Amino acid sequence: MIQKKRRGQLIVFSGPSGVGKSTVIAELLHERPNTYFSVSYTTRQPRVGEADGVNYNFVTNETFEAMIARGEFLEYAQYVDHYYGTSLRLINEKLDQGVDVFLDIEVQGAAKVREKCPDAVLIFIMPPSFEELSRRLHGRQTDSESVIEGRLQKAREEIQEVGNYDYLVVNDKVFDAAAQISAILTAESCRTKYNLDIMEGV
Amino acid sequence: MIQKKRRGQLIVFSGPSGVGKSTVIAELLHERPNTYFSVSYTTRQPRVGEADGVNYNFVTNETFEAMIARGEFLEYAQYVDHYYGTSLRLINEKLDQGVDVFLDIEVQGAAKVREKCPDAVLIFIMPPSFEELSRRLHGRQTDSESVIEGRLQKAREEIQEVGNYDYLVVNDKVFDAAAQISAILTAESCRTKYNLDIMEGV
Numbered sequence: 001m002i003q004k005k006r007r008g009q010l011i012v013f014s015g016p017s018g019v020g021k022s023t024v025i026a027e028l029l030h031e032r033p034n035t036y037f038s039v040s041y042t043t044r045q046p047r048v049g050e051a052d053g054v055n056y057n058f059v060t061n062e063t064f065e066a067m068i069a070r071g072e073f074l075e076y077a078q079y080v081d082h083y084y085g086t087s088l089r090l091i092n093e094k095l096d097q098g099v100d101v102f103l104d105i106e107v108q109g110a111a112k113v114r115e116k117c118p119d120a121v122l123i124f125i126m127p128p129s130f131e132e133l134s135r136r137l138h139g140r141q142t143d144s145e146s147v148i149e150g151r152l153q154k155a156r157e158e159i160q161e162v163g164n165y166d167y168l169v170v171n172d173k174v175f176d177a178a179a180q181i182s183a184i185l186t187a188e189s190c191r192t193k194y195n196l197d198i199m200e201g202v
Numbered sequence: 203m204i205q206k207k208r209r210g211q212l213i214v215f216s217g218p219s220g221v222g223k224s225t226v227i228a229e230l231l232h233e234r235p236n237t238y239f240s241v242s243y244t245t246r247q248p249r250v251g252e253a254d255g256v257n258y259n260f261v262t263n264e265t266f267e268a269m270i271a272r273g274e275f276l277e278y279a280q281y282v283d284h285y286y287g288t289s290l291r292l293i294n295e296k297l298d299q300g301v302d303v304f305l306d307i308e309v310q311g312a313a314k315v316r317e318k319c320p321d322a323v324l325i326f327i328m329p330p331s332f333e334e335l336s337r338r339l340h341g342r343q344t345d346s347e348s349v350i351e352g353r354l355q356k357a358r359e360e361i362q363e364v365g366n367y368d369y370l371v372v373n374d375k376v377f378d379a380a381a382q383i384s385a386i387l388t389a390e391s392c393r394t395k396y397n398l399d400i401m402e403g404v
Binding site for chain 2: 124183
């Protein structure tokens with residue numbers, strides 16, 4: 001059997017603020033070889049514990065708008081008065097190396113990625129319940145009550161868009177959610193369209 | 203979170219004679235709870251080691267044709283001068299109970315199932331190589347050289363139909379193939395379309 005180096009998969013994660021996307025993604029990066037998290041750009045302020053270049057590339061409005069002008073984004077969007085964007089740089093390079101690239105993008109941006117990359121796999125991470133989401137947001141102790149209310153309202157709106165996603169995973173326990181997503185990545189790599197080259201060797 | 207009892211998934215396996223479908227399916231039935239193998243009907247003779255009601259329901263031509271007349275088949279086809287068919291009885295009952303139902307069907311039958319059940323998941327099991335497939339067929343020591351040649355020729359034809367399948371899994375080691383298929387079943391159960399009821403509980 002001759003197997004050519006397979007191109008990596010572009011995996012888009014969305015889900016309400018506080019649902020635990022970054023924890024689940026960290027678990028996946030730890031468990032699965034050949035995976036890469038593409039750090040988004042944003043103009044919002046870092047939260048406590050967030051580091052530049054790790055959680056986001058934190059940039060100014062001026063820098064962000066210059067990047068837009070230079071066509072450097074796969075997608076970008078405005079969300080709660082801040083810019084969020086995904087730079088094309090590195091993503092294609094990683095995919096060509098056979099590395100799976102993870103993106104953490106809100107629903108508007110995810111829809112744009114789907115348009116530009118029809119093969120991207122879109123996964124929506126759900127909280128077990130709104131009560132639990134509220135508890136997680138309060139647990140962060142970084143946001144005021146009104147900010148949390150805004151996030152919960154936004155979550156209700158985002159969840160309406162779940163029909164655009166390929167998969168829906170409930171993050172009750174991080175380990176279980178990561179295992180389900182890991183199964184999704186394995187399954188996607190078995191799709192016939194990516195394996196027709198196996199035929200050449202048979 | 204309110205979760206309704208989810209309907210089972212209909213999983214169709216195809217692959218050349220000798221590729222090891224029944225061994226892989228046995229491993230999956232052992233590993234995954236709530237799974238059921240729907241035994242096909244056939245008019246061919248049992249091979250050494252095959253039991254009626256286990257590998258196939260072995261019936262006469264007359265019985266098979268009476269079942270066709272009564273509309274009892276989800277699909278049926280003729281293959282190497284014998285009938286093979288999938289009875290609807292039990293399948294829907296099992297699916298309604300939330301049980302995943304496995305079918306082992308050749309490519310013509312699989313195409314008919316896809317037409318009638320668009321949500322069915324079609325998995326094609328490939329040998330690592332034709333040399334290995336030939337070795338496995340000879341290893342059975344049940345078929346003459348000319349029958350084996352016929353099976354290998356048929357395999358080459360079947361593999362041309364692989365584009366109709368959702369997933370392609372190489373059965374090099376049974377355990378690895380079963381693990382990949384298990385991931386596919388988990389991933390399919392995470393598809394958004396089957397989980398929209400989660401929204402009701404959030």
